[in-house]
Amino acid sequence: MNFLNPLSKNGKNQDSEDKKSSTQTQRYNNITWVDIENPNRKEINHLIKDYPFHPLHLEACLSKGQLPQIEREEHYLFLLLHVPSYNTTENKISTDQVCIFLGKNYLVTVHEDSASGIREFFNICREDKKQRNAYFKKSPGYLLYNVLDNLIKDLSTLLQTISQELDEIEDVVFDDKVSGVYKIGQLRHKIIRLRRIIGFSRRIFEDLVPSTKDFTGDNLSDYYENLTRTINKLWETIEEARETVEIYKDADFIMSTEKTNEILAILTIIFTLAIPATVLGTFYGMNILLPGGIEVGAWTFLGPYTTLILVLTGSTLPVLLMLGYFKYKNWF
Incomplete structure (x- = not known):
């Protein structure tokens, strides 16, 4: 049948x-x-x-x-x-x-x-x-x-x-x-x-x-x-x-759920690592006097790219510290 x-x-x-x-x-x-x-x-x-x-x-x-x-x-x-x-x-x-x-x-x-x-x-x-x-x-x-x-x-x-x-x-x-x-x-x-x-x-x-x-x-x-x-x-x-x-x-x-959590974790890490550069760029992009700002002339003690080097260093150092801490906590 x-x-x-x-x-x-x-x-x-x-x-x-x-x-x-x-x-x-x-x-x-x-x-x-x-x-x-x-x-x-x-x-x-x-x-x-x-x-x-x-x-x-x-x-x-x-x-x-x-x-x-x-x-x-x-x-x-x-x-x-x-x-x-x-x-x-x-x-x-x-x-x-x-x-x-x-x-x-x-x-x-x-x-x-x-x-x-x-x-x-x-x-x-x-x-x-x-x-x-x-x-x-x-x-x-x-x-x-x-x-x-x-x-x-x-x-x-x-x-x-x-x-x-x-x-x-x-x-x-x-x-x-x-x-x-x-x-x-x-x-x-x-x-x-x-x-x-x-x-x-x-x-x-x-x-x-x-x-x-x-x-x-x-x-x-x-x-x-x-x-x-x-x-x-x-x-x-x-x-x-x-x-x-x-x-x-x-x-x-x-x-x-695990796959979604992995995606969210990656996006969160990317966002977290971008925070130092975002904060630094936000403050020193303001049109006001700030500590460490350049009032007259330009910083040239490291050459013509002194300002760029300092900004990149100030943004990268916190990122490296956070990556080391994340690795220590086994978050990834």
Whole structure:
């Protein structure tokens, strides 16, 4: 399955009404799988006629921003999950919503086309008889397990790309000639989004084992416990990635601050060394009588450049003294 699904040409999701809705159904071994892509009101109304679904659950399929949930009704189990979608244009991860209805002899999946992994798996089962027999051989609960397993594999693949980006950004962070602020910010956004998705999924999967058994009659605890273990490992991976990127953020900030301090130190030293000459030139450039000033004629006891030599000496001597003191204090 492939979660790397480019969005619209401008890199943004189109509105639901602009997308073409598609409903496909396949039946095998007394199991019906209905897959609805880009649901609209018309498609949802068809579900009302064919299945005993609660109106609130059907409304959740059309609305956005719903929190992940698992609810057990008398005749079916309702799941609402979040899955990631990678926008290759903007290099960002967005969150898509997947609604699932599990009954004793049916499975209904409702999702946007950006969650393309579900439709790809649906087509594999429809076109490959061997695969269809393998996935439909037990119960809708077993079919649901395989759907979720493919979603987790997509999530795992995305986490691998995050790990690769962490390795790449490490070289940028510790290179004092390159700033990694923007790349770190992008990576933090991806990790935060994935962490939220995985965190919700952990709680949902923990409740799946007893619920699926009630509606399908199969003991699929080993399968769903395997999903739970996998999602917990992904959680540990994303937590490690979050801690790593925070370390990189702090390291980049420290190195940027150190570079700024070095620049300020150099500018401060230059300014400090220029103070004696500035003060001397300011005082003796005034049109008033000052101690040591020349009232009549010119100083020539050191030749025609006596005045210049004295001014340079008076300016340079304090500079040398300050440089010696700075060196003694190990300021540079």
